[in-house]
Amino acid sequence: MLGALGLAFVALRLGPSLLGLNVFTGLDLFELFRPWSELPGSDEASSTSVYVSDQLDYFLPAMHEVHVRLLQGDLAMWTSANVGGFPLLGTINYGMISPGRWVFFILPTWLAPAWSKLLEMAFAATFTFLLVRRLGMSKLGAGLAAFIYPMTGFIIAWTNWPQTAVATIIPMLFWSIERFSQERRVRDAVPVAIATALLLFGGFPAVAAQTLYLAGIYALVRTLVRHRRSVRPILRDLAILAGAVVVGVGVTAFQLLPFADQLLGETDLSYREDGFFGVNSRHFMLTTIFPESFSGNYLWSGLSPMDVNSYLGGMVVILAALGVVRTIRGGIPRSVGLFCLGAIVLVVGLIWFQGPWSDWMNNLPFLSGNPIGRMRSQLGLPVALLAAAGIDHLRSDSQDQTRAFTLPTVVTVAAVTLLAGAGAALLVSGRILDISQYAWRDALVAVVPMLALGVLVLIGLRRSWPRWIALALVVVTVPLQAVPATAFYWPTGERDAFFRTSAGIEYLQEHLGHDRIATLGHPIRPNTNQYFGLRTLNGHAFVPEDMAAVLTAIDERAFIGPTYSVLSSAVTQFGIQPGLDRFGVRYLVADAESSYPGPIPAPLAGVEDAVSESSEPVLLEPGQSYEAQIAPGELRGLHIPMTVNEAATVSVELVDADGTIARNEVDVRATTDQVKVPVALTPIDGGAFPDTGDPLTVRVTVDAPVTAALEPDGDLQVLAVRPPVPSDGLELVFAGEGLIIWERPTALPRIRWTSDAIVIPDPAERLDAMANDPAPGGTVILSDAPETPLTGTGSTTELTVVEDSGDTIRVDVTATEPGLVVISDNVENFVATVDGDPVEILSADYAGGAVEVPAGAHQVELTYAPESGARGAAISLVCLVLLAGIGIAPLLRRRIRARGEGRR
Numbered sequence: 001m002l003g004a005l006g007l008a009f010v011a012l013r014l015g016p017s018l019l020g021l022n023v024f025t026g027l028d029l030f031e032l033f034r035p036w037s038e039l040p041g042s043d044e045a046s047s048t049s050v051y052v053s054d055q056l057d058y059f060l061p062a063m064h065e066v067h068v069r070l071l072q073g074d075l076a077m078w079t080s081a082n083v084g085g086f087p088l089l090g091t092i093n094y095g096m097i098s099p100g101r102w103v104f105f106i107l108p109t110w111l112a113p114a115w116s117k118l119l120e121m122a123f124a125a126t127f128t129f130l131l132v133r134r135l136g137m138s139k140l141g142a143g144l145a146a147f148i149y150p151m152t153g154f155i156i157a158w159t160n161w162p163q164t165a166v167a168t169i170i171p172m173l174f175w176s177i178e179r180f181s182q183e184r185r186v187r188d189a190v191p192v193a194i195a196t197a198l199l200l201f202g203g204f205p206a207v208a209a210q211t212l213y214l215a216g217i218y219a220l221v222r223t224l225v226r227h228r229r230s231v232r233p234i235l236r237d238l239a240i241l242a243g244a245v246v247v248g249v250g251v252t253a254f255q256l257l258p259f260a261d262q263l264l265g266e267t268d269l270s271y272r273e274d275g276f277f278g279v280n281s282r283h284f285m286l287t288t289i290f291p292e293s294f295s296g297n298y299l300w301s302g303l304s305p306m307d308v309n310s311y312l313g314g315m316v317v318i319l320a321a322l323g324v325v326r327t328i329r330g331g332i333p334r335s336v337g338l339f340c341l342g343a344i345v346l347v348v349g350l351i352w353f354q355g356p357w358s359d360w361m362n363n364l365p366f367l368s369g370n371p372i373g374r375m376r377s378q379l380g381l382p383v384a385l386l387a388a389a390g391i392d393h394l395r396s397d398s399q400d401q402t403r404a405f406t407l408p409t410v411v412t413v414a415a416v417t418l419l420a421g422a423g424a425a426l427l428v429s430g431r432i433l434d435i436s437q438y439a440w441r442d443a444l445v446a447v448v449p450m451l452a453l454g455v456l457v458l459i460g461l462r463r464s465w466p467r468w469i470a471l472a473l474v475v476v477t478v479p480l481q482a483v484p485a486t487a488f489y490w491p492t493g494e495r496d497a498f499f500r501t502s503a504g505i506e507y508l509q510e511h512l513g514h515d516r517i518a519t520l521g522h523p524i525r526p527n528t529n530q531y532f533g534l535r536t537l538n539g540h541a542f543v544p545e546d547m548a549a550v551l552t553a554i555d556e557r558a559f560i561g562p563t564y565s566v567l568s569s570a571v572t573q574f575g576i577q578p579g580l581d582r583f584g585v586r587y588l589v590a591d592a593e594s595s596y597p598g599p600i601p602a603p604l605a606g607v608e609d610a611v612s613e614s615s616e617p618v619l620l621e622p623g624q625s626y627e628a629q630i631a632p633g634e635l636r637g638l639h640i641p642m643t644v645n646e647a648a649t650v651s652v653e654l655v656d657a658d659g660t661i662a663r664n665e666v667d668v669r670a671t672t673d674q675v676k677v678p679v680a681l682t683p684i685d686g687g688a689f690p691d692t693g694d695p696l697t698v699r700v701t702v703d704a705p706v707t708a709a710l711e712p713d714g715d716l717q718v719l720a721v722r723p724p725v726p727s728d729g730l731e732l733v734f735a736g737e738g739l740i741i742w743e744r745p746t747a748l749p750r751i752r753w754t755s756d757a758i759v760i761p762d763p764a765e766r767l768d769a770m771a772n773d774p775a776p777g778g779t780v781i782l783s784d785a786p787e788t789p790l791t792g793t794g795s796t797t798e799l800t801v802v803e804d805s806g807d808t809i810r811v812d813v814t815a816t817e818p819g820l821v822v823i824s825d826n827v828e829n830f831v832a833t834v835d836g837d838p839v840e841i842l843s844a845d846y847a848g849g850a851v852e853v854p855a856g857a858h859q860v861e862l863t864y865a866p867e868s869g870a871r872g873a874a875i876s877l878v879c880l881v882l883l884a885g886i887g888i889a890p891l892l893r894r895r896i897r898a899r900g901e902g903r904r
Contacts, residue, residue, distance in 0.1 A: 211378065516658055518567050524589055592666050786852050
């Protein structure tokens with residue numbers, strides 16, 4: 001029955017996504033950002049999944065690039081998509097070698113999340129089952145534990161994040177340690193090494209390290225109990241286990257060492273210094289019982305729902321308490337039960353009850369500098385093991401029913417009474433706290449079964465039939481409680497809404513080439529651009545310190561979070577900006593509906609035409625068309641003075657004698673004072689506005705009452721906005737779908753040739769020059785002089801980018817004089833060759849690189865090849881060979897022995 005309910009749960013929660021009928025991730029976050037909020041069928045009010053943002057703007061775009069490049073025969077170790085480039089498979093960040101997430105290599109990105117989740121659940125459940133069975137418990141207990149563990153709060157909440165990929169491996173590691181402690185053969189340590197490697201391949205070292213700490217304690221406890229006072233076997237077994245862990249870590253070295261270099265050597269992590277002391281408010285303990293508590297689209301006390309979810313379920317908590325009773329009775333190894341109880345107490349204490357007793361732990365590697373709430377990852381397995389023991393306690397017919405006051409009986413009565421009472425108290429406290437996400441259905445789903453189980457257990461102290469009813473209640477209720485527990489955290493979306501393209505995105509795909517965009521605010525939310533094959537200077541990633549300094553020098557407020565950067569919406573400061581020129585930012589993408597505090601709509605860059613005095617304001621009727629006349633000529637759009645009485649959509653058509661030549665619309669928030677509503681316009685046919693002839697007609701409609709000004713002749717007052725003289729360095733090339741795309745004609749190519757360099761040894765002066773000094777003729781700023789003097793006279797050059805795949809940049813260049821090929825990327829971990837011969841990469845423009853090239857025809861190639869990656873690959877290879885040897889050696893000995901016996 002439990003198996004059938006488990007399959008029914010999977011079919012209900014994952015079935016449609018497994019079949020490709022929808023996508024197993026929340027997509028309505030797109031509805032909050034341009035251009036998607038302006039596309040047909042969008043509904044901004046429907047957004048309920050803000051906290052899946054990491055999936056949409058970090059993990060899925062990167063994993064999609066890995067998938068696409070693999071189909072092209074390219075193993076994607078590095079990408080140049082954002083912030084000058086960052087590792088893909090070059091580090092463990094994405095966890096794509098873990099047992100569930102490897103499907104992203106082969107399945108379409110819209111289909112992979114559901115199958116990844118299924119494989120993770122199956123993997124975790126399998127090894128939880130095997131661990132429970134190896135500890136001598138029943139198949140029913142093992143089956144229930146196998147369902148409980150993947151349905152605990154940490155794994156539910158962090159679905160589609162690497163945190164879950166790591167948590168999936170925890171049961172395998174404990175099973176492998178238990179197996180070794182029982183078998184004690186050297187080859188039985190191989191699964192320990194494999195589990196350790198998979199932990200790290202999962203992509204979240206903090207959770208992996210927390211697991212290794214507790215697994216080490218478990219190994220010590222089991223080894224001491226098994227060998228008692230025999231020192232030599234204790235030391236032998238612990239040494240073998242420690243060696244297995246070291247070898248497992250070594251297997252991951254090809255990703256782990258570059259990750260350590262990037263995160264520890266190139267990135268500022270000071271913002272995480274106090275993470276260990278981030279104790280959660282104790283009312284978040286409510287999440288252990290109530291499936292739906294705190295599941296909302298809001299931050300409560302500065303924490304997201306993933307960071308507070310400790311869900312176990314009321315039934316599971318009571319079963320775990322019964323598991324403690326089972327431990328006292330000797331139904332499971334006491335050392336295991338006591339370890340589980342101790343682990344639970346430790347985790348609960350660190351998350352909610354820190355004090356002087358725990359402060360010293362902040363000095364431990366990977367506990368220091370990481371949010372302590374992630375210790376929830378260690379709560380699920382010990383609870384599941386005790387719950388399995390609790391099931392066996394309910395099933396046991398060996399209870400002494402003639403002695404009502406044995407220690408186990410007293411413990412059972414006390415535990416069940418306290419827990420059942422706590423469930424009722426928690427419900428009441430939830431209502432008193434007036435937490436908005438509470439509903440009375442939580443009482444029906446969580447507390448009522450909990451109380452019923454408590455009553456049945458107490459009655460069952462003297463009779464057997466209530467215990468069998470309790471077993472049935474548990475088997476049915478635990479899967480049922482998982483349905484509401486997963487509802488908020490497992491959103492799905494329509495396939496058609498999965499990274500929808502738009503005219504603006506297609507424009508950039510057609511025109512950007514090898515260069516970059518920068519986003520002003522959140523349109524084309526970084527890193528969603530990576531999914532569409534576009535590069536941005538800003539983005540969502542760990543940023544090397546040099547590139548972070550570049551972004552800050554260009555816009556001192558670029559970083560809106562430790563790993564998230566966008567430029568200011570004040571576009572005029574970025575039209576003529578040498579730093580953006582040097583880093584190949586050809587287009588700026590702005591939100592047409594961005595506003596200043598007030599809210600005051602951000603005006604279009606440019607110069608307004610002069611207009612005559614207006615008459616008294618009038619109320620514009622929704623749906624009625626109002627007209628105005630403007631002179632022909634270059635045009636960026638219109639400013640329309642209005643007082644917006646309630647949020648409205650303002651639609652504009654620009655018409656000449658041949659018909660409509662431009663149209664656009666913007667959504668405007670309600671205002672108390674008159675504002676100038678900006679409406680950017682670009683010709684529909686992609687050409688230019690007529691610069692002579694009759695005046696152009698502007699037709700304006702609104703969908704809600706707004707107050708606007710009229711000209712003396714009765715026309716609506718509109719202010720034409722035109723390019724300024726001298727130029728502000730901006731050309732409006734696309735307007736629509738809530739986007740404004742500005743081209744920057746002064747931008748230098750991201751990959752370019754120059755024969756002129758300026759040498760500035762001082763880093764601060766070099767950074768300032770990069771951001772503020774013009775670059776005539778593509779002049780590059782170096783920290784050291786090149787070996788070959790550059791003439792700076794301007795050589796005749798042909799430069800062709802042959803490959804720009806991420807890991808490799810290959811350029812064919814023919815020049816009449818020596819010069820430099822400049823690459824405005826993070827190339828610190830690249831190696832370069834000219835015609836196959838290794839050459840040095842010079843530091844260029846503070847955070848980029850340059851390669852010296854002599855006159856003539858040459859091929860220049862830069863390849864991602866970090867030294868740490870090469871060292872790591874060698875270590876990984878040695879460890880793999882060692883593991884294979886340990887695993888194969890017994891088979892070879894057995895075969896040799898069999899041959900020897902056959903010859904006798």
